[in-house]
Amino acid sequence: MAQAGSGQLDPLSAVGRPGEPGAACTPSRALAELHAGNHRFVTGTPRHPNQDADHRAAVADGQHPFAVIVGCSDSRLAAEIIFDRGLGDLFVVRTAGHTVGPEVLGSVEYAVTVLGTPLVVVLGHDSCGAVQAAKAAAGTGSEPAGNLRAVVDAVVPSLHRAAERGVQGIDEIVDIHIACTVEAMLDRSPVLAAEVEAGRCAVVGMSYRLSAGGVRTVAAVPAAMAADATPAPAAA
């Protein structure tokens, strides 16, 4: 039996038993759990759920993560920490600047179609080095060395979108890049788009603040998911 740090049964552990379909978790429920965990992290009251030996053994035979996190690789953006979750909860794919190539999309499609994960989150953050590098490269006309160029090239369309809107601040550009990444994933993955169209999955873009530790929704498909869920109240 998985116990949360507070001694209360973790609700997602209760529905996501190993070896059983994770259909009990909806996109809205998954989003609310992420916001609740982030609220605990921000306020310094983390429960560190699902990180104990019992839970480790319980999920060894199967996984039903309730959210996919496509995040920037930045060392300060560790998904399980900032959302206060544990083993088996989050399916995490990270690249610099949350750029999405075929391997990333294939990983997301695996989680959504095979594992039944109902929510995909694109997680960016303020002062993102990948976005800054792309902006610097565009400004000087220089090309980054090696494979870093692939990262910069993947951010360039977001810079164009920002320029069209007259946006110049790096953090506002980051928000646009997060929204563009949500769009790009759905454009390039008909599999993911079909899951969203069928109502089995949602894609939400979030921006994280490095200092404060909070997340803010900047894009969502379907759009109704854009309204930030209020943190789940403490269990009675």
Ligand SMILES: [Zn+2]
């Ligand atoms: Zn970054």
